[in-house]
Amino acid sequence: MSRDELKKAVGQAALKYVRPGTVVGVGTGSTVAHFIDALATMKHDIEGAVSSSEDSTAKLLACGIPVIDLNNVDQLSVYVDGADEINPQMQMIKGGGAALTREKIIAAVAEQFICIADASKQVDVLGHFPLPVEVIPMARAYVARELVKMGGLPEYRQHVVTDNGNIILDVYNLSIVNPAELERKINALPGVVTVGLFAARGADVALIGTEGGVITLKKGV
Numbered sequence: 278m279s280r281d282e283l284k285k286a287v288g289q290a291a292l293k294y295v296r297p298g299t300v301v302g303v304g305t306g307s308t309v310a311h312f313i314d315a316l317a318t319m320k321h322d323i324e325g326a327v328s329s330s331e332d333s334t335a336k337l338l339a340c341g342i343p344v345i346d347l348n349n350v351d352q353l354s355v356y357v358d359g360a361d362e363i364n365p366q367m368q369m370i371k372g373g374g375a376a377l378t379r380e381k382i383i384a385a386v387a388e389q390f391i392c393i394a395d396a397s398k399q400v401d402v403l404g405h406f407p408l409p410v411e412v413i414p415m416a417r418a419y420v421a422r423e424l425v426k427m428g429g430l431p432e433y434r435q436h437v438v439t440d441n442g443n444i445i446l447d448v449y450n451l452s453i454v455n456p457a458e459l460e461r462k463i464n465a466l467p468g469v470v471t472v473g474l475f476a477a478r479g480a481d482v483a484l485i486g487t488e489g490g491v492i493t494l495k496k497g498v
């Protein structure tokens with residue numbers, strides 16, 4: 278099976294976590310694009326979606342799924358999103374698509390985070406994938422210097438402006454043995470909007486696309 282077929286399989290598998298009559302949290306990326314296609318088949322059974330990016334909003338609307346402002350939602354039972362890496366503790370690196378901040382906000386509101394990913398995203402230790410950090414433009418050089426002090430090699434993601442008007446630094450050379458501590462440390466730097474480490478709030482369920490089918494992993498099991 279191609280990687281895209283694996284992504285499609287997990288996108289479809291995530292439908293089983295969507296409860297009729299609810300608002301669904303929707304992430305960003307090529308795996309989520311398959312989830313949105315699947316969600317469109319039950320668009321009349323849900324109230325709508327909260328979206329984590331302008332890209333996902335456009336796709337949801339094109340599929341006829343109403344997009345609802347997060348501020349008008351009291352409860353979100355599930356948030357479905359992809360990942361760039363996921364470890365056995367269900368902690369993730371996210372932000373390859375530059376949507377990390379809105380993704381983290383919606384994940385914080387949701388009762389359940391359902392991560393959908395092909396098996397290539399599974400790692401023992403996070404950090405092979407460069408860690409995205411969303412930064413306020415005027416803080417770029419300062420934050421980059423601080424990331425170097427932490428042992429990272431930050432690279433400015435050229436020609437990318439986030440949906441929030443900020444820039445992304447991708448940090449190479451990190452072997453993240455304590456993701457929760459690094460998440461706290463980077464988030465504490467003035468000028469950092471958020472780091473793409475989802476450690477304090479990881480996934481609750483991971484649907485992993487493998488050659489043998491979709492594997493379901495649950496946090497703490």
Ligand SMILES: O=C(CO)[C@H](O)[C@H](O)COP(=O)(O)O
Binds near residue numbers: 358374375
């Ligand atoms: O965090 C993300 C976007 O900011 C994506 O979930 C992550 O980059 C995975 O993307 P894809 O499903 O295209 O592999």
